[in-house]
Amino acid sequence: xxxxxxxxxxxxxxxxxxxxxxxxxxxxxxxxxxxxxxxxxxxxxxxxxxxxxxxxxxxxxxxxxxxxxxxxxxxxxxxxxxxxxxxxxxxxxxxxxxxxxxxxxxxxxxxxxxxxxxxxxxxxxxxxxxxxxxxxxxxxxxxxxxxxxxxxxxxxxxxxxxxxxxxxxxxxxxxxxxxxxxxxxxxxxxxxxxxxxx
Amino acid sequence: xxxxxxxxxxxxxxxxxxxxxxxxxxxxxxxxxxxxxxxxxxxxxxxxxxxxxxxxxxxxxxxxxxxxxxxxxxxxxxxxxxxxxxxxxxxxxxxxxxxxxxxxxxxxxxxxxxxxxxxxxxxxxxxxxxxxxxxxxxxxxxxxxxxxxxxxxxxxxxxxxxxxxxxxxxxxxxxxxxxxxxxxxxxxxxxxxxxxxx
DNA sequence: GTCGAACTGGGACGAGCGTCCCACTTTCCC
DNA sequence: GGGAAAGTGGGACGCTCGTCCCAGTTCGAC
Numbered sequence: 089x090x091x092x093x094x095x096x097x098x099x100x101x102x103x104x105x106x107x108x109x110x111x112x113x114x115x116x117x118x119x120x121x122x123x124x125x126x127x128x129x130x131x132x133x134x135x136x137x138x139x140x141x142x143x144x145x146x147x148x149x150x151x152x153x154x155x156x157x158x159x160x161x162x163x164x165x166x167x168x169x170x171x172x173x174x175x176x177x178x179x180x181x182x183x184x185x186x187x188x189x190x191x192x193x194x195x196x197x198x199x200x201x202x203x204x205x206x207x208x209x210x211x212x213x214x215x216x217x218x219x220x221x222x223x224x225x226x227x228x229x230x231x232x233x234x235x236x237x238x239x240x241x242x243x244x245x246x247x248x249x250x251x252x253x254x255x256x257x258x259x260x261x262x263x264x265x266x267x268x269x270x271x272x273x274x275x276x277x278x279x280x281x282x283x284x285x286x
Numbered sequence: 287x288x289x290x291x292x293x294x295x296x297x298x299x300x301x302x303x304x305x306x307x308x309x310x311x312x313x314x315x316x317x318x319x320x321x322x323x324x325x326x327x328x329x330x331x332x333x334x335x336x337x338x339x340x341x342x343x344x345x346x347x348x349x350x351x352x353x354x355x356x357x358x359x360x361x362x363x364x365x366x367x368x369x370x371x372x373x374x375x376x377x378x379x380x381x382x383x384x385x386x387x388x389x390x391x392x393x394x395x396x397x398x399x400x401x402x403x404x405x406x407x408x409x410x411x412x413x414x415x416x417x418x419x420x421x422x423x424x425x426x427x428x429x430x431x432x433x434x435x436x437x438x439x440x441x442x443x444x445x446x447x448x449x450x451x452x453x454x455x456x457x458x459x460x461x462x463x464x465x466x467x468x469x470x471x472x473x474x475x476x477x478x479x480x481x482x483x484x
Numbered sequence: 485g486t487c488g489a490a491c492t493g494g495g496a497c498g499a500g501c502g503t504c505c506c507a508c509t510t511t512c513c514c
Numbered sequence: 515g516g517g518a519a520a521g522t523g524g525g526a527c528g529c530t531c532g533t534c535c536c537a538g539t540t541c542g543a544c
Contacts, residue, residue, distance in 0.1 A: 089522075089523085091509090091510065091511080091520090091521060091522080092521080093520080093521080094520085094521080097521095112401075113397075113401045115313060115401075118500080118501065118502085119501080119502060119503085120500085120501080120502090128522095129522065129523050129524075130502095130503090130523085130524085131504090131505095131521090131522060131523060131524080132521080132522070132523090134502085134503065134504075135520090135521065135522080139502075139503080140501095140502065140503090192397070192400065195397065196397055198455075198459065199311075199390070199393065199394055199397065202390065202458060202459065203310075203311045203313075211459045212459060212460060214459075215456060215459045215460060239468075243465070243468055246456065246462075246465045246468065246469060247468065247469045247472045249452075249456060250449070250452035250453050250455070250456045250469045251448070251449060251452050251469075251473075252452065253451065253452040253455045253456060254447075254448035254449050254450065254451040254452025254453070254455070255448050255452070257396075257448070257451045257452070257455070258413060258444065258447060258448040258451060260400060261396065261400065261409050261410060261412075261413045262410060262413060264444075267441070267444045270437075270441055270444065270445065271444060271445045271448045271449075274445045274476045274477070274479075274480065275449075275476065277476050277479060278472045278473065278475050278476030278479075279472070281472075281475060281476075281479075282472065289490090289491065289492080289539090289540065289541075290491080291490080291491080292490085292491080295491095316530080316531065316532080317531080317532060317533085318530085318531080318532090326492095327492065327493050327494075328493085328494085328532095328533090329491085329492060329493060329494080329534090329535095330491080330492070330493090332532085332533065332534075333490090333491065333492080337532075337533080338531095338532065338533090
C-alpha cells in the first residue's frame with residue numbers, strides 16, 4: 089500500500105465504507121470489511137479514525153453534506169406546476185431505480201443514527217438537508233410556473249420529503265414501478281394544491 | 287424456570303424478542319439478550335428455534351400476521367371523505383406517538399428482510415399486509431361517505447401505505463407533530479381526490 | 485414403577501469483532 | 515545527513531456472538 093496521509097485516507101475509507109454499506113448493510117460494515125474494500129491494513133483505519141463509531145459519524149455527516157437534490161424540476165418545463173412536480177418525482181424514481189443501494193444505505197444510516205440519542209442529531213441533520221434541497225426544488229418550480237405557495241415553502245418541503253421517503257420505501261420493497269408512479273402522481277397533485285393558482 | 291413446552295416457548299420468545307428489538311434495535315437482539323428478556327436459558331432458545339435467523343423469520347411473520355389497521359376511519363364520521371381520511375391519519379399519528387418504538391422496530395425489520403434475497407418475501411408480505419389493511423379502511427371510508435374510488439382501491443391503498451410510511455419516517459426523525467399533521471392533511475387531500483365526488 | 489421422550493442449565497467451542505501495540509519504513513525539516 | 519514525525523503491517527488482546535453438547539431432571543404413557 090503506497091504511503092498516504094491520514095487526511096487523504098479518511099475520505100478514501102469513507103467511500104469504501106459507503107460501498108460496503110450499500111452492498112452488505114451497516115451490520116456488514118466491519119472495520120475489516122471496510123479496510124479490505126479500501127485495500128488498506130487495519131492499522132490504517134485506526135490511524136485515521138479514533139473508532140468505528142467515530143468513523144460512521146463522519147461518514148453520515150459527509151454523505152449528508154454532499155447529498156444533491158434528487159427531486160429536480162426539469163429545465164424545459166412545459167405545463168403547470170403539477171406537471172412539473174410530477175416530472176420531478178419521475179426523475180427521482182429514475183434516480184432511485186438506477187441506484188437503489190444508495191437510497192437503501194441512506195435509510196439504514198438514518199435508522200442507525202435514530203437508535204442512539206447521541207447520534208439522533210445526525211438523523212435530524214440528514215432530513216434537514218433533504219428539506220433544504222426540497223425547498224430549492226419547490227421554489228424553482230413555483231418560479232418557473234408563476235405559481236406561489238400558499239403555505240411557507242418549508243412546510244411544503246416537509247411534505248415533499250415525507251412523500252418521497254414513503255415512495256422510496258415502498259418501491260424498495262415491491263420494486264413496482266407502476267405503483268410508484270401512481271403514488272408520485274398523487275403526491276404531485278397534493279403538492280400542487282398547496283399553491284396558487286391551484 | 288418452570289417447565290414449558292417448546293410450543294409455548296416460541297411465542298414467549300417472540301414477544302421477548304420484539305421488546306428487545308423495540309428497545310435496542312435488531313443489532314442488539316442477540317440470542318442472549320432475548321433469553322434474558324424472556325427469563326430463559328440459552329439452551330431453551332435453540333431447543334425452540336433452529337437458529338437466530340429462523341427465529342427472526344418467524345418473529346417477522348408473526349408480527350405481520352397480527353398487525354392491525356392503524357389507519358382507521360373514525361366511526362362517527364362527520365364531513366366528507368377528505369375529513370374522514372384526515373381523521374383516520376390523525377388517529378394513526380396518535381398511535382405512532384403512543385408507541386414509536388413499535389413502528390421503528392417494524393421499519394428495522396423491513397430493512398433487515400430487504401437485505402437478504404431469501405428474506406425479501408418477508409418484507410413483501412409485510413407491505414402486502416399493510417396494503418390489505420389500508421384497503422379495508424379506504425373501502426369503509428368510501429362507504430360511509432357515499433364516495434366511490436375512481437381508481438382500483440388497491441392502487442389507492444398503495445398510495446396510502448406509502449404516505450403513511452413517509453409520515454412515520456419523518457416523524458421518527460423530527461418528532462414534529464405539527465409537521466406530521468400538515469403532511470397528513472396533504473395526504474388526505476390527495477387521496478380524497480382519487481374518489482368521486484371529489 | 486419403568487422407560488422413553490421432552491425439556492433444562494451450564495459450560496464450552498470456534499469465529500468474528502473492535503481495538504491496541506510495536507517494530508519497522510518512509511518522509512520531511514533543520 | 516541526522517533525527518523527529520508520520521505512516522505501515524502484522525499480530526495479539528479481550529470480548530461477544532451463535533451454536534452445540536451433555537449430564538441431569540421432569541413428564542406422560544403403559
